Amino acid sequence: MTQEKLGKILSSVAMKMRADFEQSRNFKHSGEAGTSRELLVREFLASYLPSHVEAVHNAEVVTATGETSPQCDIVLTDRGTPPFTHLAGYRIIPNECVYGMVEVKTKLDGTQLEDACNKISRLRSLPKKSYRPTPGMIPRSTSAYGRVHDFFPTSGIIVAFDSLKLETIGAHLVTWCNERDVAEWPDSVWVLGKGQLQWQNPDTGLIDVSPVPGASLVQIEAIPAQDILLALALHLNIRFSDAWMNPLDLVPYSGATLLGAMTRRWPGVGVKHHSQPRALENP
Secondary structure (H helix, E strand, C coil): CHHHHHHHHHHHHHHHHHHHHHHHCCCCCHHHHHHHHHHHHHHHHHHHCCCCEEEEEEEEEECCCCCECCCEEEEEEECCCCCCECCCCCEEEEHHHEEEEEEEECCECHHHHHHHHHHHHHHHHCCCCCECCCCCCCCCCEEECCEEECCCCCEEEEEECCECCHHHHHHHHHHHHHCCCHHHCCCEEEECCCEEEEEECCCCCCEECCCCCCCEEEEEECECCCECHHHHHHHHHHHHCCCCCCCECCHHHHCCCCCCCCCEECCCCCCCCCCCCCCEECC
């Protein structure tokens, strides 16, 4: 009964998203239309992500070594992320705080798919090393993409309002993935009104939230009454409910920047002396 109720709720959400999408077609400026569609997806994600994960629209990801991601449609980040904001109005996010990215496409074709996959690959390749050590804690790890990571690796999801035939998109994705390591592959592709592309584990035959070497790409058609949104909501819950990060260390991000100049020192404060301590210049 609860499943049916959630399915009906998400069906109405899907209908509203498609109606809002149709309304956005009236925007004369393509940038306004694209932004509107990204915000529609962000609002949906914000409703179904676990509470410790935040969906941030229009963000750029940076590393302590100075590398920068392409501008991302939506970044999924830990809610404890420092609120760095660029003057242009978009967020700047340390890569260590990133759990995933979502690329939003109006109509997904081969070119748009390749663009989204390249952005996911680029962001996932950025290093996550600026964490503070936590003595006494049992080290955590996450298995994904055929490896064990000592951090939560960045997920990559593609969401589209329309596309070519789903089997055509699947064929394009297989071609792109065949030329690259599994660590670069997107986790899933979702198209409103059509269905999803997910990875099937070669050993268990089950659908995985992230691909492993030898995985099969499977096409799953949407059930018209609920569209893709129930499946997407469940996917978000499974993938990100156990998302975690070690304490962020911002010191490496300061690099060689001077934080001040020491001009005076009072030695041995709190220690009894035979004579009064004196201020020392030029320590």
